[in-house]
Each structure stands twice: as C-alpha cells, then as structure tokens.
Amino acid sequence: MSKRWLRLLAVLLAFAMVAAACGDDDDDSSTEPDTEETDAGTDEGDDEGDMDEADEGTDEGDDEGDMDEGDDEGDMDEGDAGGEALPTEGDVEVATGTTLNLGECPDDWSPTTGVDGDEIILGQSLPQSGALASFGAIGEGMQMYFDYVNDTDPIDGKNIRLVTRDDAYESGRAVANVEEMLDTEDIFAFVHTIGTPINLAIRPITDENCVPQLFNSSGFPFWGDPANYPWTVGNILNYVTETEIWCTAIQEEFGDGATVAALIMNNDFGTTYLDTLKNSEACASIDLVGEELHDPAGDSVQNEMTTLIATDADVFISGTTAAFCPQAAAAVAGSEWRPRFFNSYTCNNLASFYAPVQDAAGLLADEGGGIRMTNSNKVCGDPKYDGDPAIVLIEEVLNDYGNGTTCADGSFSTGVLYGQFVEDVLRAAAALPGGLNKVNLMAAVWNADTNNDTLLGGSLKLDGTNDAYWTEAAQIQEVQVVDGALTFEPIGDVIDFEGEGGSFGG
Numbered sequence: 001m002s003k004r005w006l007r008l009l010a011v012l013l014a015f016a017m018v019a020a021a022c023g024d025d026d027d028d029s030s031t032e033p034d035t036e037e038t039d040a041g042t043d044e045g046d047d048e049g050d051m052d053e054a055d056e057g058t059d060e061g062d063d064e065g066d067m068d069e070g071d072d073e074g075d076m077d078e079g080d081a082g083g084e085a086l087p088t089e090g091d092v093e094v095a096t097g098t099t100l101n102l103g104e105c106p107d108d109w110s111p112t113t114g115v116d117g118d119e120i121i122l123g124q125s126l127p128q129s130g131a132l133a134s135f136g137a138i139g140e141g142m143q144m145y146f147d148y149v150n151d152t153d154p155i156d157g158k159n160i161r162l163v164t165r166d167d168a169y170e171s172g173r174a175v176a177n178v179e180e181m182l183d184t185e186d187i188f189a190f191v192h193t194i195g196t197p198i199n200l201a202i203r204p205i206t207d208e209n210c211v212p213q214l215f216n217s218s219g220f221p222f223w224g225d226p227a228n229y230p231w232t233v234g235n236i237l238n239y240v241t242e243t244e245i246w247c248t249a250i251q252e253e254f255g256d257g258a259t260v261a262a263l264i265m266n267n268d269f270g271t272t273y274l275d276t277l278k279n280s281e282a283c284a285s286i287d288l289v290g291e292e293l294h295d296p297a298g299d300s301v302q303n304e305m306t307t308l309i310a311t312d313a314d315v316f317i318s319g320t321t322a323a324f325c326p327q328a329a330a331a332v333a334g335s336e337w338r339p340r341f342f343n344s345y346t347c348n349n350l351a352s353f354y355a356p357v358q359d360a361a362g363l364l365a366d367e368g369g370g371i372r373m374t375n376s377n378k379v380c381g382d383p384k385y386d387g388d389p390a391i392v393l394i395e396e397v398l399n400d401y402g403n404g405t406t407c408a409d410g411s412f413s414t415g416v417l418y419g420q421f422v423e424d425v426l427r428a429a430a431a432l433p434g435g436l437n438k439v440n441l442m443a444a445v446w447n448a449d450t451n452n453d454t455l456l457g458g459s460l461k462l463d464g465t466n467d468a469y470w471t472e473a474a475q476i477q478e479v480q481v482v483d484g485a486l487t488f489e490p491i492g493d494v495i496d497f498e499g500e501g502g503s504f505g506g
Contacts, residue, residue, distance in 0.1 A: 085434025092439055095446035095464030097503070098226040100439060105210035111437035114188025120160045120426060120436070123187040125177040125202065126194040126217075130168035131297060132322040134352045134410060135194050138217070139164040141415020142192065142422070144401040149423055156430040160423075163187070169194075169296065171201035178202045182209060189214055189441060192235065192418045196220040196269035199232075207231055212441055215421055215470065219345070220272060224468035225505035226446055233445055233462070235421070237345060237471050238501070239269070242374045243276035245495060246317065246342045247283035249476060253340065254314055261290035261313035261339070263304055263328055265320040270296075273319030273344070289313050294320065305331035315339050321346040326357040329371055333360035338369035345373050345474070350486045351381050352410035354479055362481035374474040374495075375488060377417065377455050381407035383485050390453040417454050421470075424450050457496045468503035472496065 086092055088111040093099045102109075114121040128136035139162060146160035163185050165177035174193070181187050182205070189212035193199055199216040206213040207229060215235035216223050219242060223234025250258050262277060264270040274291060277283050290311040292304035301324050308316065309331065316339040318328045325347035332341060341364065347353045354361050354371075364370050378385045385391045391407075394416045398405040407413050428444035430436040448462045448470075457473020473496040477488035 083433045085432070086439050086443060088434075088437060088439050094230070094439065094443040095226065095462075097465030098230045098442075098446045100210070100230055100442060102210065102439070106208075109210050111439050113438075114186040115156075115158065115436045116186075118158055120155060120158050121186050121188050122160065122162050122422070123178070123181045123185065123190045124162060124164045124193055125167045125174045125190075125198060126164060126192075127169040128164075128166035130170070131299075131324070132169040132195070134322055134349070135217075136166070137409065137411040138192065138194065138415040138418060140402070141398070141405075141412035142419040143415075144405070144412065145397055145416045145419030145423075147401045148397045149419075155423070155426050156436050158436075160426075162191075167198060169198065171197050174198040175201050175205065178205050182211070187211060188438070191215055191422050192217045194218070196272070197267045199223070200268060203229065203232055210438065212438060212445070214425070214441075214445060215418065217418070218269065220268060221504050224501060224503050226468050226503060227465050227505045229505075230442060230446070233468070233470065235418070235470050237374065237376050237474050238469055239272040239344075240276045240280065241472070241497060241501075242345055242474070243273050243317075244280055244282035245374050245474060245476065247277070247280065247286060249342075249492075250315055250340065251285050256285040258286050258315055259289045259311070259313040260286045260315045260317060261308040261311040262288065262292070262317040263301060263308060263320055263324075264291060264293050265296050265324070266293040267296050269321070270319045273317065277317070286315070294324065301327050302331060309335045309337045312337060313339055316341050318343040318347075320344060322353075325353045326360075329354070329364065330357045330360045332369065333357070333363050338364070338367050341369050341371050343371050343373050345375060348373050348375050348377075348379060348488075349410055349414070350379055350479070350488070351408050354486050355408075358481060358486055361479045361486065365478060365480040370478040370480060372476055372478045372491060373488075375456065375477045376471050376474045379488060380413035380416075382487050383482075384487055394454070417452070420452060420454075421460070424448070424452075456494050457498060459498055461498060463499075465503040465505075467499050467501055469501035472498045472501055 089102050091099050091101055124139050126136055126139050127133055143162045146162060150159040163181055167174035167177055190206060191214045194217040196218040199218050203213060213232040215233060217235055219236045219239040221238050221240055223232060262274060264274045277288055290308050290313060292307055294301045294304050305328060321344055325343055361371055378388060378391060380391050380394050394413050395407060397416050398412055402412060405412050425444045425448060429440040432440040434440055446462050446464050448460060450460050451458050452460060456475050460470055461467055473494055475494040476491040478491055480487055480489045
C-alpha cells in the first residue's frame with residue numbers, strides 16, 4: 001500500500017480535529033465533509049481511452065511486499081487507525097468532486113453488507129461461454145490470487161470470496177446475474193466485470209443500490225465520471241486515448257492523408273474507436289476509406305475482412321476483441337495486403353489470441369505488417385519477462401493455487417493482476433478510521449496512489465474529478481516470433497498520461 005494512504009489518514013485526522021473544535025462553538029457543525037463538487041473536469045468526453053484483459057500480475061515486493069503489507073503502511077494495523085471515521089449517512093464527499101449521496105440508498109442499505117462476517121464477498125459477471133469465453137478465466141485467476149491472500153495475509157482477518165456468474169457477454173444476462181447476486185448474496189462490491197455494454201447495463205443497478213462497481217474491465221470513457229457516478233470506476237486504458245496514440249503514430253509514419261480501414265465490433269466498445277477516428281483532433285489527418293461493423297455474437301469476420309482488404313489502405317485498425325483478433329490476423333496474413341496493423345489492447349493475450357495463429361503473426365511481422373497494440377503491462381508468458389519478479393509471483397500463484405495452471409493458459413494471469421488491484425484498495429479501506437465499509441472503500445478508491453510492477457507505467461493514481469482514470473500509461477508493441485516464441489517487441493517509449501486524464505463528467 002502506498003504512502004498516500006497515510007496522507008489520506010492525516011487529512012481525516014485533521015478534519016476530525018477541526019470538526020471537534022468547531023463543535024464547541026457551533027451547534028450545527030457536522031463531521032461530514034463539504035459536499036460541494038469542484039469543477040475539475042476535462043475534455044475526456046472528447047479525448048478518452050481503455051485497457052483490457054491483460055496477461056499479467058504485479059511485483060508484490062514493492063506494493064504488497066509479497067503479502068508483507070506492513071512495509072508501505074508504516075506497520076499500521078488495518079482498521080485501528082485513530083481519528084474520526086467518515087459518516088455512513090447523508091452526503092459524504094470522499095474525494096474532490098466525488099460525493100456519495102447515502103440518503104438515496106435503499107432503506108435496508110448497510111455500509112458493511114458483505115464484510116460483517118468472516119468474509120469479504122465480491123461479485124462478478126463475465127463471459128464464461130460464447131464468443132468472448134476466453135475472458136472467463138480472469139475470474140478464476142482472481143480467485144486463485146485471493147486464495148493466496150487468504151492463506152498468507154488475510155485482509156482485516158477476513159477471507160475474500162468471489163462470486164461469479166456467466167453472462168456470455170449478453171447484457172440481459174448480466175443484469176439478471178447482478179440482481180440475483182444482490183438478492184441472494186451479501187455482495188460488498190462488484191469487481192472487474194467485463195465488457196462495455198455489460199457494465200453500462202448494470203451500472204444503474206449498482207448505483208441505485210449504493211454498491212461499489214470497481215475496475216470495470218473496459219476502457220469506455222464513461223467510467224471516469226465520479227461527479228455523477230461515484231460508485232463506479234474503470235480499469236484499463238481509455239479507448240479514446242488508445243485510438244489517439246494510434247493516430248499520432250500514423251501521422252508520424254505516413255503524414256497527412258494516410259488511408260485507414262477499420263474493423264469495428266458493433267457495440268459501445270467498438271464504436272468508441274470508430275467515433276474517435278472520425279471526430280478526434282488527433283485523428284483529423286487520416287482518411288478513413290473503409291469501415292466494417294461486425295456482430296459481437298457472430299462466428300466470423302471473414303466477410304468484413306474481405307471488404308477491408310480490398311481497400312488496400314495504408315493502415316488497418318482492428319477495433320474488436322477475443323476470437324475476432326486472431327481471425328483478423330489470419331485474414332490479413334492470407335492476403336497480399338500488408339498495412340500498418342493496430343489491434344485493440346484487449347487482445348494482448350499472446351497465449352489465447354496469437355498462439356493459434358503464430359505463423360500468421362510471424363509472417364506479418366517479417367513482411368512489415370506486424371500486429372501492434374498499446375500495451376500497458378508486462379505479459380505473462382512473454383519470454384522477455386522470464387525471471388521478472390512481478391511475473392514470477394504470478395507464475396507461483398497460478399501453479400500453487402491453480403493446480404499447475406501456467407501463463408500458457410491465457411487470461412488466468414490477468415486475473416491475478418486484477419486481483420492485486422482489488423486487494424490494494426481493500427487494504428487501504430480497512431486501514432481507514434471506521435474500518436472496512438463501502439464508504440471507506442470508495443474513499444480508498446478515489447484517493448488511490450499506488451504502484452504495480454507488472455504495469456509498464458508502474459503508478460496507479462486516482463484523485464476524484466481531478467484524475468478519474470486508473471491506467472494511463474501504454475507503449476506501442478508489436479507481436480513478433482523470436483527463436484520460435486511469441487513476444488511483444490517495443491516500438492518507441494512508454495507514453496504516460498498519469499494525472500492528465502481529468503474526468504468525463506467534470
């Protein structure tokens with residue numbers, strides 16, 4: 001845990017002393033922070049971006065100290081910090097411009113539901129079947145990491161339990177899953193639910209029920225809107241930022257007028273890429289000569305790829321995910337078209353998406369049309385990270401708690417990384433005055449300042465409406481085959497927008 005948590009505690013302590021002093025002179029004084037929202041917004045409504053189902057973990061030696069949490073917390077016991085706790089009723093400002101309107105919560109709402117026993121109960125809806133089923137392993141990898149935490153250093157003496165439901169990447173099923181979990185399980189928070197349309201569908205439910213919806217596994221810019229949706233936060237690189245990084249690279253390589261053809265998944269995830277290509281100033285110099293939208297529930301994008309190949313554009317952008325990524329790679333490799341090839345970061349899983357088409361990926365790289373992505377993390381299974389402490393920890397967790405699972409099993413390792421994000425904010429919340437509850441969890445989230453050595457940028461910060469985006473660093477990397485093994489080769493330096501993202505709603 002980062003030293004910023006200590007600064008947050010100091011702020012709360014100072015606030016408590018001021019409130020106590022004012023109480024002697026003012027009968028109307030309150031321990032509630034000022035609820036006036038600051039107008040610290042940004043133009044993220046026009047210029048935002050995502051991050052996705054990666055294949056990674058973290059270097060617990062720095063931030064979680066291989067589960068020795070005392071290193072960065074000043075040996076502070078969880079839940080026993082001095083000072084006055086944040087209120088659990090009324091309007092509570094937990095960060096800049098970020099207010100929880102607890103008076104609007106259901107009558108039976110409790111800030112400790114899901115943590116009032118010997119467990120921390122978390123919920124998750126994700127595709128365990130259908131076209132995006134490869135991402136279902138993320139939930140399993142998260143539980144493996146939580147089992148590791150439970151065995152080595154439980155949070156506040158409680159075991160983390162993750163309740164998962166299959167939605168097959170269908171919004172209606174996700175809504176039913178969330179409603180069922182809220183009715184039958186004491187859910188403390190939902191974590192890392194996968195997919196833009198899925199998270200959009202469930203957000204009204206979690207918002208109405210005052211249940212945290214954390215680290216949406218989607219780069220949709222709407223997730224950075226704590227002024228209007230303080231219970232929800234995103235995770236991966238904003239899709240708008242991702243697209244603008246591509247456009248900047250295209251401009252540098254081809255100059256004005258570069259022709260671009262785009263394959264787009266026909267939902268809010270894919271069309272964010274398309275809208276940015278058409279409307280962002282960073283993409284103004286490109287000439288979009290072809291766009292094909294495909295059905296997320298379809299079996300193949302071969303027809304769409306045939307049309308795009310015929311454009312012979314300078315650049316191909318693949319704004320899709322899961323099984324459609326290797327399909328697009330195979331289609332390009334099977335043609336004579338060798339465009340500059342940019343693929344959504346959500347397909348940065350070498351084992352799941354490129355091992356099946358390794359020959360095609362290698363051919364494209366050899367012939368100058370290698371598949372490029374804006375990666376934000378080290379990828380478990382990439383030989384360049386053999387022996388890296390962050391990756392070694394992931395491998396150990398997968399092996400010990402996944403019955404011999406390895407990085408070759410795809411998205412399991414992503415689940416370990418995502419589990420570390422959740423652990424970090426849970427520990428921070430438990431250390432605040434009042435201990436582990438939903439208000440403290442959101443205070444911990446929106447004031448986060450930590451590090452994770454699996455990430456290329458390293459740092460992860462949130463500051464209410466001043467900085468509402470979790471992952472803000474990336475590097476363009478190309479899929480290559482070196483000595484018979486798939487790897488990501490860097491193209492340029494890491495681009496870090498940390499602290500510059502502002503918020504979507506202002």
